[in-house]
Amino acid sequence: MREQFTEWIHDLQNRICTSIEELDGVARFREDRWERPGGGGGLTRVIANGGVFEKGGVNTSVVHGELPELIRSRFKVEGGYFYAAGISLVLHPENPYVPTVHANFRYFEISDTEGGPVSDFWFGGGADLTPYILFDDDARHFHTVLKKACDRHHRGFYPEFKKECDAYFYNTHRRESRGIGGLFFDYLRAGESFTKEERFAFVRDAGEAFLPSYLPVAECRMHHTWTDKERYWQEIRRGRYVEFNLIHDRGTLFGLKTDGRVESILMSLPPRVRWDYDFRPEPGSREEKLINILQQPRDWVLEE
DSSP, X not given: OHHHHHHHHHHHHHHHHHHHHHHHSSOOOEEEEEEOTTSEEEEEEEEEXXXXXXXXXXXXXXXXXXXXXXXXXXXXXXXXXXXXXXXXXXXXXXXXXXXXXXXXXXXXXXXXXTTOOEEEEEEEEEEEEEOSSOOHHHHHHHHHHHHHHHXXXXXXXXXXXXXXXXXXXXXXXXXXXXXXXXXXXEXXXXXXXXXXXXXXXXXHHHHHTHHHHHHHHHHHHTTOOOOHHHHHHHHHHHHHHHHHHHHTOHHHHHHHHTTOOHHHHGGGSOSSOOOOTTOOOOTTSHHHHHHHHHHSOOOOSOOO
C-alpha cells in the first residue's frame, strides 16, 4: 500500500501541475525538494503571479519515523513508529470570479516497532470550494462530479462526507462555513464492509475527480472582468480563509506542532488579504447572499 499510494500521489501531482500551468498560460511551478528531520521528505511545487493564479501550491510528502508526542497523546499509545504520505493543494486565483479550491488526500500507518508489522492505518482527505462571487451552476458542477466519484463505491458516501465537510470547514467563531463545501473524510479503515484495497480505490477516485470538478469552473470564470470593489470583497473573504487555516485546521496545527516544513504548511495562505473592522455587505447584495448560504449549508445536488 505504501508503494501504491506514494506512486499515485506523485503521478497525480504531476498531472495537476501540468493542467494548472496550461490553464494559467503564464506562470510555471517552482519546485522544492526537502527532507524532514527524523525521516522522509517531500516535493513542494508553488505557482505565483500567473495569468490566472495569484498563488497556489501542489505538495506531496512521504515521511516516517518515531511517533511525535502529539500523535502518541491523541491515540493513547506510549510509543511506536509512523509512516504518512499525502498530497495537498490550494489554489488562489487573482480574479474574484474564480473560486479558491483546496484538496488533500493522505495515508497513515502506525507500527509498534520500526519496520515492524502495521498495527493501525487509515486514509483521509477531501476537496472543497471557496467562491467569492457565487454561481449556483459552479457549485452544482463541483458537487456533482464529487458525488459521482463517491457513488461508484457506495451511495451513502457523498451525503456522509458532504455533511462532514460542512461541519469541518466551519469558522465557529464567525458562525459561517469557509466555503460551499465538498467532501471531507478521515480515519477510513478496513473492516467488515470495506477492504484496505477498496478504501484506497475510493480515495483514488476522489482524488482523480479533482481536475474535472474544478477546471471547468475556473475556465468558465477566468475571463470575467472585475472591479476594485469585487477585489476588495475577495480580500475580505480571504481573511476568513486565513482564520480557519490558522485557528481550526487540524492539518496546519499538526504540521506546525510536529516539526513540519513551515513554508509548505503555510503555502495555503493567500498573498493579499484584509480585515476591516465590523465589515458588513450591503443588504440585498450578492455578497450578502453568499454570507447567508455560508451560514446555512445547502444541498447542491438533487438526489436521483
